[in-house]
Amino acid sequence: MNRSKHSFFHLLTVSSFVLLSHSVFAAKVTLEPSSWGLEEGKACVDCHAKSSAGLTHQWKNSAHAQANVNCLDCHQAYEDDADAIEHEGSVIATIVSPKDCGRCHTAELKQQQGSVHTKAVSIINNRMPALAEHFGSLSINDAGCAKCHGSKVIVRGDGTLDPSTWPNSGIGRINPDGSKGSCSACHGRHQFSKAQAREPAACTYCHSGPDSPDKSIYETSKHGMMYEAHKADMNMDSDSWVAGKDYSAAPTCVSCHMGAAGKMKSTHDVGMRDSWNLNEAVSTQQYLVIFADGEKRELSSSDPIPRKGESISKMDGTMGKVKAVASPKRRRAAMTKTCLECHSKNFANNAMKQFDEVVKLYNEKYGKPSRDIMQALYAENILTPLPFDEPVEISYWNLWHKGGTRARHGAAMGSPSDTWKGMADVGSLFYGKFLPQVRKVAGAEKGDALIKQYINESEHHQWLNHPAKANPILGYGKGSSNED
Ligand code: HEC
Ligand code: HEC
Ligand code: HEC
Numbered sequence: 001m002n003r004s005k006h007s008f009f010h011l012l013t014v015s016s017f018v019l020l021s022h023s024v025f026a027a028k029v030t031l032e033p034s035s036w037g038l039e040e041g042k043a044c045v046d047c048h049a050k051s052s053a054g055l056t057h058q059w060k061n062s063a064h065a066q067a068n069v070n071c072l073d074c075h076q077a078y079e080d081d082a083d084a085i086e087h088e089g090s091v092i093a094t095i096v097s098p099k100d101c102g103r104c105h106t107a108e109l110k111q112q113q114g115s116v117h118t119k120a121v122s123i124i125n126n127r128m129p130a131l132a133e134h135f136g137s138l139s140i141n142d143a144g145c146a147k148c149h150g151s152k153v154i155v156r157g158d159g160t161l162d163p164s165t166w167p168n169s170g171i172g173r174i175n176p177d178g179s180k181g182s183c184s185a186c187h188g189r190h191q192f193s194k195a196q197a198r199e200p201a202a203c204t205y206c207h208s209g210p211d212s213p214d215k216s217i218y219e220t221s222k223h224g225m226m227y228e229a230h231k232a233d234m235n236m237d238s239d240s241w242v243a244g245k246d247y248s249a250a251p252t253c254v255s256c257h258m259g260a261a262g263k264m265k266s267t268h269d270v271g272m273r274d275s276w277n278l279n280e281a282v283s284t285q286q287y288l289v290i291f292a293d294g295e296k297r298e299l300s301s302s303d304p305i306p307r308k309g310e311s312i313s314k315m316d317g318t319m320g321k322v323k324a325v326a327s328p329k330r331r332r333a334a335m336t337k338t339c340l341e342c343h344s345k346n347f348a349n350n351a352m353k354q355f356d357e358v359v360k361l362y363n364e365k366y367g368k369p370s371r372d373i374m375q376a377l378y379a380e381n382i383l384t385p386l387p388f389d390e391p392v393e394i395s396y397w398n399l400w401h402k403g404g405t406r407a408r409h410g411a412a413m414g415s416p417s418d419t420w421k422g423m424a425d426v427g428s429l430f431y432g433k434f435l436p437q438v439r440k441v442a443g444a445e446k447g448d449a450l451i452k453q454y455i456n457e458s459e460h461h462q463w464l465n466h467p468a469k470a471n472p473i474l475g476y477g478k479g480s481s482n483e484d
């Protein structure tokens with residue numbers, strides 16, 4: 001085991017590309033072994049072996065128990081722990097936050113903090129507070145949204161945790177000590193195993209359901225097919241897990257979004273290698289800005305791109321000094337590095353080109369025109385500003401969020417089934433619901449004018465200008481449809 005003190009300093013001096021591809025150091029634990037295995041912690045094990053035998057058993061089978069890291073080493077309370085409680089003669093906190101784990105796992109903490117996962121609570125407020133309120137309610141938030149996105153944990157006066165906010169291990173949980181996220185979102189407790197976190201299920205627990213089609217996409221991709229057939233050859237519990245070296249049967253989510261490949265090390269920042277934003281109404285390519293304090297934010301390629309050393313506003317509105325900027329091209333190059341362990345360069349680049357073309361088609365044919373029409377309807381007060389109170393708003397949301405996301409993610413991750421399902425949903429919604437609802441809400445004359453302005457002039461919708469053609473769907477014109 002290598003426990004040498006690795007340096008923060010190194011991380012602060014590397015260039016943006018190095019940050020993407022070599023930023024991570026293998027499991028080096030920052031503290032010296034003599035600083036854990038607290039004597040007082042042995043009593044916890046003895047008593048909990050009776051009072052909660054299952055939990056203690058999980059711990060006994062963990063790398064932590066083997067390395068002599070005990071209950072108190074993780075659960076001891078610190079000065080900034082609002083949730084410190086007196087328990088059987090020790091001061092402990094039930095919540096073990098990323099900051100607590102980060103005492104020993106500095107590198108993982110550093111990568112995880114500032115990553116897109118830690119923004120998962122604020123993204124709801126930034127983008128779609130109405131979604132939770134109008135479609136759901138507080139109870140749906142507590143048992144639904146917050147389970148994946150994370151709660152803001154509230155500590156009551158006596159140090160106990162408010163039951164509407166905990167238990168929770170959401171990916172962006174706001175902890176009493178101010179840190180964000182929950183390491184046990186992926187590393188189930190009390191084993192905290194890396195093998196288990198490499199499984200697709202560690203991600204699809206959240207990356208499924210209305211907001212994320214990725215479970216279905218992976219399962220209907222060739223990668224998912226090969227993974228299913230060759231699970232036993234994946235070498236999941238190997239210490240080192242480098243694509244092409246330690247396994248080759250198939251990539252999992254982790255291989256592409258976090259994993260090591262060639263000289264590129266593994267990272268706990270899952271968003272590093274993504275060049276687009278595929279979960280918005282219109283996709284744009286994204287620069288990643290890394291601040292001196294480790295915070296990060298994405299900027300669209302149409303925004304002004306800052307230089308190193310400049311001060312710009314961070315996601316939370318405060319100013320930060322730019323340490324490095326990674327372009328969409330760099331981020332794509334990092335992702336493609338993984339492919340190259342198992343595929344040729346032409347193969348990987350062509351696959352990426354097929355994906356990018358689907359994103360562009362979606363943007364130009366459906367994403368932009370529907371967005372522009374919606375903006376016009378709001379600007380002219382034809383729609384109220386209140387989201388979701390008019391049918392066309394619901395169709396628009398389903399168009400980009402449900403169908404549009406599925407099609408774009410499907411193409412990104414090699415599922416022909418979901419690419420087509422997503423695009424078929426987009427097309428049916430667009431022509432079958434959205435456009436008729438625009439005519440209805442705006443009136444036929446205004447509606448037709450908007451449709452003409454944004455749709456009819458576009459090359460993508462020229463087929464609408466040939467209404468007299470035979471209709472093979474109804475069986476008419478059979479045998480004649482190829483004649484012209
Ligand atoms: C003499 C027995 C005993 C000892 C010693 C003991 N515990 Fe407990 N602990 C319990 C019992 C019993 C519960 C469950 C109480 C309950 O169900 O409400 C508990 C509950 C807990 C909880 C959950 C609190 C919550 O908010 O739900 C944590 C965390 C915990 N113990 C950690 C520790 C740690 C760390 C130590 C060592 C410093 C320790 N315990 C020592 C018996 C013990
Ligand atoms: C590697 C760090 C770590 C170690 C070691 C550890 N825990 Fe925990 N424990 C956690 C985390 C993380 C949670 C989840 C709490 C949260 O953040 O929501 C937790 C939760 C708990 C809970 C409350 C959740 C539940 O399922 O009831 C109890 C009780 C508990 N731990 C007891 C123990 C005991 C007893 C030991 C020793 C046998 C122990 N822990 C060792 C990290 C640790
Ligand atoms: C099963 C886990 C899960 C649940 C439950 C969940 N989400 Fe999400 N949500 C995700 C994931 C995963 C993403 C990221 C999708 C991506 O980036 O492709 C996401 C993305 C989002 C986004 C940003 C992108 C978008 O799709 O609009 C918003 C806003 C959002 N969720 C709000 C909510 C709200 C509000 C609720 C509850 C009413 C909720 N989510 C419930 C997992 C979940």
Ligand code: HEC
Pocket residue numbers: 025026027098101102105108109112182183184185186187194195197198239240241254258259260266267268270
């Ligand atoms: C998004 C899921 C996810 C979250 C959240 C997560 N991890 Fe991990 N972690 C993984 C995966 C997957 C691996 C294995 C990576 C690999 O081998 O490429 C891993 C590996 C590790 C390792 C072993 C590293 C090694 O090289 O042996 C440590 C230590 C670790 N994580 C700590 C943490 C800590 C601390 C946190 C919270 C700050 C955390 N993890 C949060 C998924 C996650």
Ligand code: HEC
Pocket residue numbers: 001002027029031035036063064067069073074096097100101102103104105183184187192193194195
């Ligand atoms: C007191 C120091 C300490 C704390 C606190 C700590 N760990 Fe560890 N962790 C270790 C040591 C030591 C190892 C074993 C390292 C090795 O085998 O190379 C380890 C190993 C791991 C591994 C690799 C497990 C495997 O399958 O090989 C993961 C994942 C991990 N820790 C996650 C966490 C998480 C998550 C937390 C917080 C809930 C945490 N650790 C808190 C010291 C700590």
Ligand code: HEC
Pocket residue numbers: 116117118119120121123147148149169170171185186197202203204205206207253254257258270271272274277
């Ligand atoms: C506990 C829930 C949860 C788990 C587990 C989880 N995620 Fe996420 N993930 C989310 C949410 C919520 C978002 C959206 C956050 C945002 O956009 O701010 C997200 C966003 C992402 C993104 C989008 C990054 C970007 O560029 O926009 C990627 C990629 C991702 N997750 C990969 C993974 C992988 C790989 C795993 C498993 C190792 C994983 N996630 C596990 C909830 C989760």
Ligand code: HEC
Pocket residue numbers: 200203204207214215218223251252253254255256257273274275276277278279332335409412413
């Ligand atoms: C073969 C590699 C590969 C595998 C396996 C894979 N992904 Fe992806 N994923 C990609 C690529 C490539 C993109 C698009 C990146 C870009 O934007 O350039 C992507 C995009 C995403 C996004 C959207 C990020 C964004 O840009 O908005 C999420 C979320 C995501 N993947 C999660 C997952 C999950 C969860 C799994 C497993 C169920 C998974 N991925 C499996 C390669 C992979």
Ligand code: HEC
Pocket residue numbers: 222223226243244247248249250251255256335336338339340341342343348351352414
């Ligand atoms: C760990 C090895 C591995 C990695 C990494 C990997 N793949 Fe694959 N990929 C495979 C295997 C195995 C197959 C199935 C080959 C077959 O029989 O068609 C496959 C199949 C594919 C297919 C379907 C090919 C076809 O003929 O229909 C595409 C597309 C693809 N991969 C793209 C990618 C991209 C893009 C990346 C990187 C983001 C990537 N792969 C990363 C192993 C890998």
